Amino acid sequence: MRILGIDPGSQRTGVGIIDVDAKGRSVHVFHETLTVLGEGGFPQRLKRIYDGLCAIIAEHRPGEVAIERVFMARNADSALKLGQARGAAICAAVSQGMSVHEYAASEVKQAVVGGGRADKTQVQHMVSVLLGLKGPIQADAGDALAIALTHAHTRASTARVGIPRSAWRRRR
């Protein structure tokens, strides 16, 4: 199964793709940061996110998409910008007929680091360890890979026990 993780933002959208084999092992396939800062007006920026993701989906053909759920943004202005970027990213996935799975930040930290209160540096470090990456990668692309890993772990544990683990139940 090939999983696409997306960490949308109005300036930078992180994209990460992993493959998960039958034993639940994850392998790094691709990562990229779509930077749209200063490129034309806002509709043009959303187009860049949408087109960029559509091109990546067409090239790598992931089977499922995972994206971080946002509960609360800092303020109304940044929430509006983030929401638009998120809407563009989700539309790129659903327009290709893909289902989108949402995970809270605490679920990503729990899945990748083992604790819901882990900091960003720990998450980035564990992404590199789990996928055997050499050297640091851009933070948004790293977050996208973390979200893809979260979906991989969730799928694996759901398949193993036959029912959702209680930790995931609230999400459904």
Place this chain on the structure above:
Amino acid sequence: MRILGIDPGSQRTGVGIIDVDAKGRSVHVFHETLTVLGEGGFPQRLKRIYDGLCAIIAEHRPGEVAIERVFMARNADSALKLGQARGAAICAAVSQGMSVHEYAASEVKQAVVGGGRADKTQVQHMVSVLLGLKGPIQADAGDALAIALTHAHTRASTARVGIPRSAWRRRR
């Protein structure tokens, strides 16, 4: 010229289409309210907005798109939801290769009623008068028609004077 106006929302997205002839007269073509309340998860709702708009664009083939610019939402949570709906709507337009024109609420009121402080009832009333509609129409579809009319008026006055009117200059 056929103009598509969109008033996006996370629960209801208003859609309005008008034709503008060479003399700047506007004729009503179509209006609809896409209601997505309670239809599956949020990605499925965005898909409904995206697919609904793509179908309307494919059927009516508008040449230009106008959408209301949002400066500030009530709070971060509603801003995020509105942003996502707005991102889906804009992506539906840009994915079909259309340019998107944004107008502030005050510009819509100025264009349709003649005063930037007009209330919503006045705007709805003038939309019906300008387009010769019989009876009331749903508020979001009415707002979408008002945005389309604003773009029609702006194009007409820009063409007439050769340069943007000072009132529009800030938008560019």
